[in-house]
Amino acid sequence: MRKLYADGREFVWKGEVHHVSGGRDCHRCVRLRVWGAGKNSRVLQADLLSKAVLPWGCASDSSYxxxxxxxxxxxxxxxxxxxxxxxxxxxxLSEDGHAAEFELAGFLLTDRLRDEGAPDPTARVLSAFDRATGSPAP
Structure with a gap:
């Protein structure tokens, strides 16, 4: 568990590394969980899909x-x-409810870890790469 202080409050967080399958590749996904008032408080959860485009996919992705x-x-x-x-x-923080308005520099929100029927993470990662670089992903 890690600690973060923001606006006079202590937050405790952890990230669990997972992998999700896409149409063309496997992708690293980190399940982020944050508590703001102890272990019995309402936990914030966000499944973060790495935007990394690497030749060996999730096997070589160390995003955190x-x-x-x-x-x-x-x-x-x-x-x-x-x-x-x-x-x-x-x-x-779900992909369905928040992804249109929220994105991190290295991650997208994904629902794929909870729902295999959620949008293809490969297509989303490649689209993010295209937007960031202005050229198609390899």
Whole structure:
């Protein structure tokens, strides 16, 4: 568990590394979980899909959220209804509900870890690469 201090409050967070399959490749996904008022408080959860485009896919991807990334996730969640002082439950930043307005420099929100029917992560990663570079992904 890692600690982050923001606006006079201590947040505790962890990231669990997973992999999700796409139409063309495997992708690294980090399940981020954040608590703002102890272990019984409402947890913030976001599944972060790495934007890395690498020749060996998830086998060579070492992407992991930085404290700056975590702070951006917290800030977005707080402005969209997360109450870290509430007891129990999960506040989910989902791809379906938040991806159109929220993206990190190295990650996209994904629902694929929870739902195999969610949009293809390969197509989303390649699209993010194209937007960032102005040229098609390899």
């Amino acid at each position: 959220p930085t404290p700056k990334d975590v702070r951006e996730v917290i800030d977005h969640a707080l402005t969209h209804g997360w109450d870290p002082d509430a007891a129990g439950g999960v506040f989910l």
